[in-house]
Amino acid sequence: MIELSPRGPEADHLRVREFYLGRQPILDRNQSLFAYELLFRNAPVGPARISNELTATAAVIAHASQLGMERTVGDALGFVNVDADVLMTDIFSFLPRERLVLEVSEQTPVTPALISRMAELHAQGFRFALDDVQGTAPGLHRLLPLVDYVKLDVQKVDLSSLMKLAPRFRESRKTLIAEKVESREEFKNCLDLGFDYFQGYYFAKPVIMSGKKLSxxxxxxxxxxxxxxxxxxxxxxxxxxxxxxxxxxxxxxxxxxxxxxxxxxxxxxxxxxxxxxxxxxxxxxxxxxxxxxxxxxxxxxxxxxxxxxxxxxxxxxxxxxxxxxxxxxxxxxxxxxxxxxxxxxxxxxxxxxxxxxxxxxxxxxxxxxxxxxxxxxxxxxxxxxxxxxxxxxxxxxxxxxxxxxxxxxxxxxxxxxxxxxxxxxx
Structure with a gap:
């Protein structure tokens, strides 16, 4: 097991100034807040010490925890992207597992070590979301039993594919999240297909109505x-x-x-x-x-x-x-x-x-x-x-x-x- 503590030799890699933090809402079918996905990007300021997914994700998780999850996500859940390297660290020991959902990409190579580690974290109370799902990755069936949420990008997966994939995952009792929903039409299509949650800025796009009066x-x-x-x-x-x-x-x-x-x-x-x-x-x-x-x-x-x-x-x-x-x-x-x-x-x-x-x-x-x-x-x-x-x-x-x-x-x-x-x- 790789150890990565927020206090110690890796501390220099976790400086706040080295990344940007974004917060994107995930809404339920009534368009009320359910969760936020915490998104980060490496900021090329000064020496670029955050050089890989491991230290970048560690920085986001460590600082979100140190600054307080309440300040970051309020009463909602926080979704955070993780890869195989991050999953193999001990960074999760100081995180509030009841407030966090760990997102693993469908493209992550499925190895016995990964399955074992996810099963261990799952047994500790951590929840997983499967991200970037297109339904074609080898080993998908091995990940699904450990996953609560399945996220489908509506900009990458066309409507005909969504119509096939959504029932399949619903039969497996997975909670469906549509991400990158950018229009009211996309929201309605996913609503009709039985998606549970929606991520994207469709709700912030102005729908101009001719002759509309204020209430x-x-x-x-x-x-x-x-x-x-x-x-x-x-x-x-x-x-x-x-x-x-x-x-x-x-x-x-x-x-x-x-x-x-x-x-x-x-x-x-x-x-x-x-x-x-x-x-x-x-x-x-x-x-x-x-x-x-x-x-x-x-x-x-x-x-x-x-x-x-x-x-x-x-x-x-x-x-x-x-x-x-x-x-x-x-x-x-x-x-x-x-x-x-x-x-x-x-x-x-x-x-x-x-x-x-x-x-x-x-x-x-x-x-x-x-x-x-x-x-x-x-x-x-x-x-x-x-x-x-x-x-x-x-x-x-x-x-x-x-x-x-x-x-x-x-x-x-x-x-x-x-x-x-x-x-x-x-």
């Missing part, structure tokens, strides 16, 4: 946001909130979340308006736009999670890069959370910006991904789609003068904050 509750929040950003006094703002009972109750619940950081409970709207201030009130109204559809039975939870994570990450990045300009952090949060409103409303972004008064630099960031805030937004989008856009991360980091270890720490903080918000918002 009454969304209009109420939008009108209140306009009032908050105007010169209206607190009494007028408070009266506007009170006109919509559900809006008032939801706002009070949101401002009492741990993410706000208030020491004492806020029990009245006048307190909320006074304590929060206009900028903070605007922030929670923006969040409520995403939370509101979920309360009416529509599955907007993943969009709420993605928007709050983006907003918080951009805010923290702006605070790091422009510490003397607090307004930059507030603008960055607005850019992050507004960047998904075209998906939320089913309207072109330009139409939304015509209804919400924003500055020229916010408009440039949202429509053209240009300027300081546009660069921050591009970075967040690259991290979310790290599998396809990792080559764009380093140039953006260099342009912004952000180190990869700073980025990881800010990401963790954004993950944790977003998970807190979503938990209390719904």
């Amino acid at each position: 009454p509750s969304q209009l109420a929040v939008m009108e209140l946001m306009t009032l908050v950003t105007s010169e209206a006094d607190n009494m007028e703002v408070e009266r506007a909130i009170k006109r919509d009972v559900s809006l008032a109750l939801n706002l009070l619940r949101l401002v009492n979340t741990p993410a706000v950081g208030l020491r004492h409970r806020v029990d009245s709207l006048s307190q909320a308006v006074m304590i929060l201030g206009r900028r903070q009130l605007q922030r929670w109204l923006q969040i409520m736009l995403y939370a509101e559809p979920s309360k009416r039975g529509h599955s907007m939870t993943p969009l709420l999670m993605l928007a709050t994570t983006r907003g918080r990450l951009l805010e923290l990045l702006a605070g790091k890069l422009r510490p003397a300009h607090r307004q930059s952090s507030e603008i960055a949060f607005t850019v992050g959370i507004m960047s998904l409103m075209d998906t939320l409303f089913g309207l072109p972004m330009a139409d939304i910006l015509a209804q919400i008064p924003v500055s020229a630099e916010v408009t440039r960031a949202l429509l053209e991904r240009e300027g300081f805030f546009g660069d921050l937004l591009k970075l967040a989008e690259c991290i979310e789609r790290i599998e396809d856009l990792d080559h764009l991360i380093l140039p953006t980091l260099r342009e912004l003068a952000v180190s990869t270890d700073d980025l990881l720490e800010l990401e963790m903080a954004a993950f944790e904050w977003s998970d807190n918000v979503v938990r209390y918002a719904l």
Whole structure:
């Protein structure tokens, strides 16, 4: 057995700054969060000491564990890719087996040693997912008894093949995960085929609907946001909130979340308006736009999670890069959370910006991904789609003068904050 401890001679190989960490949601059939896949890419900064799958995977696992799985995945499961070399290490001894699923590629050579090690870890309570499945690999039948989840990439496996493979794995009582789901049509096809879980950004793609109008509750929040950003006094703002009972109750619940950081409970709207201030009130109204559809039975939870994570990450990045300009952090949060409103409303972004008064630099960031805030937004989008856009991360980091270890720490903080918000918002 190869020993690989996060403290010891290998510690230099596990430095945070040597990789990027991405987190991609895995949703259930109702589009509620089930798990995250933790994705990493080697960052070519300084001496490239992470040179193989073993040390790269070890780095992700070690740091996810040291920083706390709660910060990384919240209450969800974490899926992590492992290869045969990683499986043969002792790195799993300090990991929370109840929170982790180990992904093994179907292309991994099936040897007696691999089967023996997987059986040993399985007996210890670890769960396995079989990844990159196309159903043709030799030795597949030997891996299946040890596997709980089977992942099929819908970009690699065509629909006719999926129609043959899905029933076969369901007969073997395997839980099916469709990955790289990029459109609503792909999601529906996999839903019809009996897939249990779905990974991909189909839920974040705007479906523009001609002539669509905002719902009454969304209009109420939008009108209140306009009032908050105007010169209206607190009494007028408070009266506007009170006109919509559900809006008032939801706002009070949101401002009492741990993410706000208030020491004492806020029990009245006048307190909320006074304590929060206009900028903070605007922030929670923006969040409520995403939370509101979920309360009416529509599955907007993943969009709420993605928007709050983006907003918080951009805010923290702006605070790091422009510490003397607090307004930059507030603008960055607005850019992050507004960047998904075209998906939320089913309207072109330009139409939304015509209804919400924003500055020229916010408009440039949202429509053209240009300027300081546009660069921050591009970075967040690259991290979310790290599998396809990792080559764009380093140039953006260099342009912004952000180190990869700073980025990881800010990401963790954004993950944790977003998970807190979503938990209390719904």
